[in-house]
Amino acid sequence: MSIPVGAAVLSLLVSVSMLLSPLLAFAGVAYMGAILVVVMFPGFVIPKLWRLSVQSSYREIRWVYRLHAARGAFIALTAVALLLLPLPGASQQLFRILVVAVPVLFFGIPAIGLGVSFLLRHHPDAALFRRNPIVKRSRLLSEVTWVASGVLVGAVVWAFSLWPVSLRDGPDTAWSKAGVEAVFGAPISPSIDNTYFRQFLFWQTNDVYVKFHYTDPAVADQIIAGLQLEPSEQPQTYQNIAERFPQRWLTEEVPASTPLSEFYIGRGDAAGGRSVWVDRERQIVYYTSFY
Numbered sequence: 001m002s003i004p005v006g007a008a009v010l011s012l013l014v015s016v017s018m019l020l021s022p023l024l025a026f027a028g029v030a031y032m033g034a035i036l037v038v039v040m041f042p043g044f045v046i047p048k049l050w051r052l053s054v055q056s057s058y059r060e061i062r063w064v065y066r067l068h069a070a071r072g073a074f075i076a077l078t079a080v081a082l083l084l085l086p087l088p089g090a091s092q093q094l095f096r097i098l099v100v101a102v103p104v105l106f107f108g109i110p111a112i113g114l115g116v117s118f119l120l121r122h123h124p125d126a127a128l129f130r131r132n133p134i135v136k137r138s139r140l141l142s143e144v145t146w147v148a149s150g151v152l153v154g155a156v157v158w159a160f161s162l163w164p165v166s167l168r169d170g171p172d173t174a175w176s177k178a179g180v181e182a183v184f185g186a187p188i189s190p191s192i193d194n195t196y197f198r199q200f201l202f203w204q205t206n207d208v209y210v211k212f213h214y215t216d217p218a219v220a221d222q223i224i225a226g227l228q229l230e231p232s233e234q235p236q237t238y239q240n241i242a243e244r245f246p247q248r249w250l251t252e253e254v255p256a257s258t259p260l261s262e263f264y265i266g267r268g269d270a271a272g273g274r275s276v277w278v279d280r281e282r283q284i285v286y287y288t289s290f291y
Contacts, residue, residue: 001042079145161198170196172193173195178208231263238257239257244286261281
């Protein structure tokens with residue numbers, strides 16, 4: 001299935017909007033697009049597609065109409081879930097549905113397009129089918145939905161640092177070094193290496209994860225003092241580290257039951273905030289902040 005110039009223009013507009021105002025663009029595009037899909041597909045396009053499939057005398061044409069109708073129904077159901085997402089009590093379940101439905105749309109819409117092209121190859125009524133106004137509306141809404149789903153999938157990959165975005169986290173990449181310097185407010189000491197940095201910045205969430213090795217013991221003390229952290233009496237092991245940090249970062253293969261030498265939390269951050277774990281034996285510092 002080819003994506004028309006209109007879908008490409010929409011993609012460009014969405015990308016520019018997200019650069020200018022990510023939250024506003026996400027809310028506006030997602031909800032306006034969902035309203036359009038919910039109104040157009042169930043009330044107009046899907047029933048007409050199904051009636052046309054019944055009326056056709058060719059088996060291949062019947063199937064392509066049904067594929068269009070099935071694709072439209074799935075898009076409409078996904079749009080309904082998106083519209084109802086803010087409802088209290090149902091948001092968690094609807095979010096789980098969208099986590100599956102949006103990638104299915106992103107990969108499924110082109111797949112169905114290929115199936116339609118396969119069924120119509122060399123068919124005498126292929127051109128007549130494509131010129132049908134109902135089919136054109138179905139394709140337009142499907143292509144707009146494909147672009148919107150691609151934006152959402154891209155936003156999730158970027159926000160959650162999924163592969164290949166996760167490759168920038170470290171070790172010792174320009175991104176990780178700049179992140180460590182930003183977190184601790186000073187250039188990286190020559191005694192610091194194997195730096196990792198990840199930031200989850202989405203909606204009202206700003207979570208930061210840092211890991212690095214050091215050779216000068218004073219580095220860890222300076223960081224703790226600069227962040228105004230205080231020691232915590234809560235016992236910590238590498239199990240706590242494994243629960244918080246990406247598995248790819250844990251290259252030391254330390255048993256989960258191994259205790260951490262020191263654990264610090266920010267003053268007044270009893271519910272979360274900033275935390276630092278120090279492994280004095282292996283000379284490693286782990287840092288998190290949640291706001």
